[in-house]
Amino acid sequence: MTAIKLALSIEQIPTTELRGGVVPGTKLKFGEIFTDRMFIMRFTPQTGWTEAAIKKYGNLSLSPAAVVLHYAQEIFEGLKAYIRVDGSVGLFRARDNFERMNASAERMCLPKLDIDFTLDALRQLVTLEKNWIPQETGASLYIRPTMIGVDPYVGLRSAEEVLFYIILSPVGMYYADGFKPIKIMVEEQYVRAVRGGLGAAKTGANYAASLYPSVQAAKKGFAQVLWLDGVAQRYIEEVGSMNLFFCYGNKLVTSKLNGSILQGITRDSIIKIAKLWNIEVEERQVDINELVKDLASGKVTEVFGSGTAAVVSPVGLLQYKGTDYKVAQGEVGELTLKFYNYLTGIQYGKEKDPFGWTEIVC
Ligand SMILES: *Cc1c(COP(=O)(O)O)cnc(C)c1O
Secondary structure, eight states, X not given: OOOOOOOEEEOOOOGGGOOOSOOTTXXXXXXXXXXXXXXXXXXXXXXXEEEEEXXXXXXOOOOTTBHHHHHOOEEEOOEEEEEOTTSOEEEESHHHHHHHHHHHHHHTTOOOOOHHHHHHHHHHHHHHTGGGSOOSTTOEEEEEEEEEEOOBOOSSOOOSSEEEEEEEEEEOOSOTTSSOOXXXXXXXXXXXXXXXXXXXXXXXXXXXXXXXXXXXXXXXXXXXXXXEOTTTSOBEEEETTBEXXXXXXXEEEEEOOOSSSOOOXXXXXXXXXXXXXXXXXXXXXXXXXXXXXXXXXXXXXXXXXXXXXXXXXXXXXXXXXXXXXXXXXXXXXXXXXXXXHHHHHHHTTSSOOTTOOEEEOO
């Protein structure tokens, strides 16, 4: 590959074409509106990454034969920018997201990013779009880096031509009606990922596998599906787009990273905070039969999910084989709330950050 120095161009957009920010009074849901600008670049085997630009947000032009549309050669990331209490704009563990994206790229035969270059492009994009970051408590700018294979070829092979882009979406507090425990259903029939499959990669293909069971569960009133492992259908993997934690009093238990679970950055943050607080953390196989026994006996005192979108999500009820197991009397547990407050406190600059996770962008 010829080493052409990658340079970022910033398109001048006439101010009349810019919306400039969220229309005041808009009730922000998750991921519905997008800002004025996006970052995009292209990869070819001849040039490497090229044509890096921040330009006006808009539709892509793709061949209907593009590989991604037929064989799902796609990866993505999810992270957030925040208006901090002092008015500055912060990013949370952004480098970790791009490192994970490169790990997903490896598994999906997509090219690796130059992390320093991409991070710098993200900082410039977020700075230009600063006015789009909502200020209300718990609100943020959700950042969605995406990579797709675009070769116009329906014969099956890995793409050579690839697009990478970053789009931004202002989002309100995940729990618009307050911090409420969710109901989850343990999925007995379908699986999300199998041993040796794509589970550890952040790719749309995993979500495609999850849609049908999630729709069925939603019809029964469950917010999320809890996935069991794809081999024995007995060990707990994760929930929707969250990793899961079980509190046994002052001890935390979470499924170990076995190759079919997504390595959540929020999961890692919870584990590191727990260690700081001298809370014991066990990363191990968690048998669903053992878990429901411990829920019924009250040994498991709290259950919560961890993921960028909701940060920490209390679980109030878990259903397995038609039996409902209540968690923490259906209330938000004390430890769950403590993790939520501390982690969001670091993100918004209300708490000191002893881990070096936050970065001020502008
Ligand atoms: C993104 C994601 C998570 C959560 O990861 P975070 O880095 O904490 O946001 C968990 N599970 C799946 C399947 C995911 O796609």
